[in-house]
Structures are given as structure tokens and as C-alpha cells.
Amino acid sequence: MIKYTHDTALTEASRCLMCEDAPCHGGCPSSVNPKLFIRKIRFADLAGAAKMLRNANILAGSTAYICPCLSTCGSKCTAHELDRPINISALQRFVMDWERENGLAEINKAPANGRRIAVIGSGPAGLACSAWLAQSGYQVEIFERHDVAGGQLRLSIPEFRLPAKVIDHEVAFVKKLGVQIQLNSEIKDIKKLKHDGFDAVYLSPGLMGSRRLGIAGEEKKGVYQALDFFDPFEKGRKNQSWQKGSCRRRRRHGD
Numbered sequence: 001m002i003k004y005t006h007d008t009a010l011t012e013a014s015r016c017l018m019c020e021d022a023p024c025h026g027g028c029p030s031s032v033n034p035k036l037f038i039r040k041i042r043f044a045d046l047a048g049a050a051k052m053l054r055n056a057n058i059l060a061g062s063t064a065y066i067c068p069c070l071s072t073c074g075s076k077c078t079a080h081e082l083d084r085p086i087n088i089s090a091l092q093r094f095v096m097d098w099e100r101e102n103g104l105a106e107i108n109k110a111p112a113n114g115r116r117i118a119v120i121g122s123g124p125a126g127l128a129c130s131a132w133l134a135q136s137g138y139q140v141e142i143f144e145r146h147d148v149a150g151g152q153l154r155l156s157i158p159e160f161r162l163p164a165k166v167i168d169h170e171v172a173f174v175k176k177l178g179v180q181i182q183l184n185s186e187i188k189d190i191k192k193l194k195h196d197g198f199d200a201v202y203l204s205p206g207l208m209g210s211r212r213l214g215i216a217g218e219e220k221k222g223v224y225q226a227l228d229f230f231d232p233f234e235k236g237r238k239n240q241s242w243q244k245g246s247c248r249r250r251r252r253h254g255d
């Protein structure tokens with residue numbers, strides 16, 4: 001994974017053609033406009049670039065690591081015709097890593113409207129929804145059944161692909177907006193939340209199940225379903241080294 005310094009980021013940003021009607025913008029499912037944040041890198045306004053990215057995509061830090069950029073914005077990049085596409089995700093990583101090391105971007109918030117929203121699940125859907133609601137003036141509380149926040153970002157995506165410190169920073173950003181996160185809090189009864197005074201409930205429990213192959217021997221000891229294999233919390237296996245070892249094996253096989 002490419003990691004730019006100030007100099008190499010500037011060199012890459014300088015290759016951007018600053019297209020009038022930049023096609024890369026249309027290629028981003030999160031509505032990020034790469035041209036605009038790349039221009040800010042060129043003018044050494046990294047705080048402005050981080051703010052712009054966060055405004056378009058609350059989880060700009062983690063998506064900079066795991067978004068398949070070459071098939072989204074990168075596939076539309078005009079520089080591709082001349083040489084190779086701009087490495088947009090590496091530039092976004094550069095900006096968001098800078099933000100992590102230099103302080104969180106300030107995001108404008110609407111005044112409190114007195115309404116309370118419960119969010120079930122602290123995966124990317126729950127975190128992003130909570131952040132947007134908090135920005136719009138709602139008082140938001142996330143209920144997460146695990147003892148860590150982040151959902152599959154934390155539980156399944158290996159450290160070498162998405163470092164824990166990046167997820168910690170995303171969670172810190174959401175908390176900074178005033179969102180409270182209750183860990184070890186599995187919700188089994190939504191009606192109780194209404195009874196507890198919440199005006200609405202947002203469900204973002206994810207799809208915490210693996211698709212079975214339906215082949216003989218699948219139930220045998222030592223055969224793991226994909227999510228159980230990654231998730232040391234799911235079955236009470238708190239031994240992180242088991243997970244790290246598995247990730248290293250996967251990496252060696254280029255999986």
C-alpha cells in the first residue's frame with residue numbers, strides 16, 4: 001500500500017489535470033470530489049482537504065484504506081489516457097493520516113433539536129448515520145453488542161489492510177460530534193428503546209452471518225465459517241494472535 005510523504009503527495013497531486021467537469025467525481029459512490037481535495041493538497045491546505053473529505057464522507061479515513069478506488073473514481077480519471085490514473089485513494093490516505101496526526105477536522109453542527117435517536121450497531125452504517133444525525137442536531141446513542149466499536153471494519157478486515165488506529169480515529173471523530181456509544185449492549189427489544197424515550201431507532205446490525213457452501217464435512221471440527229474465522233470475539237476467542245496468524249497466512253498466499 002503506497003504511503004506518500006509531503007513531497008511525493010505533491011508530485012502525485014500535480015499530475016491531476018483539474019478537469020473542468022471532473023469525471024472522477026461521478027465515479028465516487030460517497031460523492032467525494034477528488035479534484036477539489038487534490039487542489040487543496042497542491043496549495044498545502046491539508047486541514048481544508050481533510051474538512052472537505054469529512055464533509056462529503058464522514059468515514060473518509062477508513063474508506064481511503066479499503067475503497068476499491070481503481071474501479072470507482074480511479075476508473076474515470078482522465079490522466080489514464082495519458083499515462084496512469086491519479087492514485088486518488090493514496091492521496092486521500094495521505095490527507096486523512098495527516099488529520100489523524102494533527103487533530104480532527106472541525107465539522108459544523110446544527111443547534112440541538114431535542115430529539116433522541118437510538119442506533120443499533122456501530123459498524124460503518126451506524127457510525128455514518130449517527131454522525132449525520134448528530135450534525136443535524138439530534139442527540140444520538142449507539143448500542144453495540146461487542147466490546148469494541150467499528151463492526152466488520154474492526155472484526156473482520158485484517159490489520160494489514162485497515163489498521164486499528166484508523167478505526168479508532170473514525171470512532172473518535174463520531175464521538176466528537178457528541179454521539180454516545182454504549183458497548184456490550186445488545187438490543188433485543190426495540191420497543192423498550194421507544195419506552196426509554198427515543199424518538200426513532202435506526203437499525204444497522206449488519207449481516208453477521210457467513211454463506212455456507214452446503215458441502216459434506218462443513219460441520220466438522222476445525223472447519224470455520226468465514227466470519228467466525230476472522231472474529232475472535234464471536235466465540236469468546238479473545239486471543240488476537242490467533243487472528244493475526246491467520247491474516248499472515250492469508251497474506252502469504254496473496255488472498
Ligand SMILES: Cc1cc2nc3c(=O)[nH]c(=O)nc-3n(C[C@H](O)[C@H](O)[C@H](O)COP(=O)(O)OP(=O)(O)OC[C@H]3O[C@@H](n4cnc5c(N)ncnc54)[C@H](O)[C@@H]3O)c2cc1C
Nearest residue numbers: 066121122123124125143144145151152156186187205206
Ligand atoms: C473479511 C471482510 C473484508 C471486507 N473488506 C472490505 C473492503 O476491503 N472494502 C469494503 O468496502 N468493504 C469490505 N468489507 C465489507 C464491509 O466490512 C461491510 O460492508 C460493512 O462493515 C457493513 O457495515 P454495517 O455497518 O452495515 O455492518 P457491520 O460492519 O456488520 O456492523 C454491524 C454492527 O452491529 C452490531 N450488532 C448486530 N446486532 C446487534 C444488536 N442486536 N445489538 C447491538 N449491536 C448489534 C454488530 O456487533 C456490529 O458491530 C469486508 C467485509 C469482510 C467480512
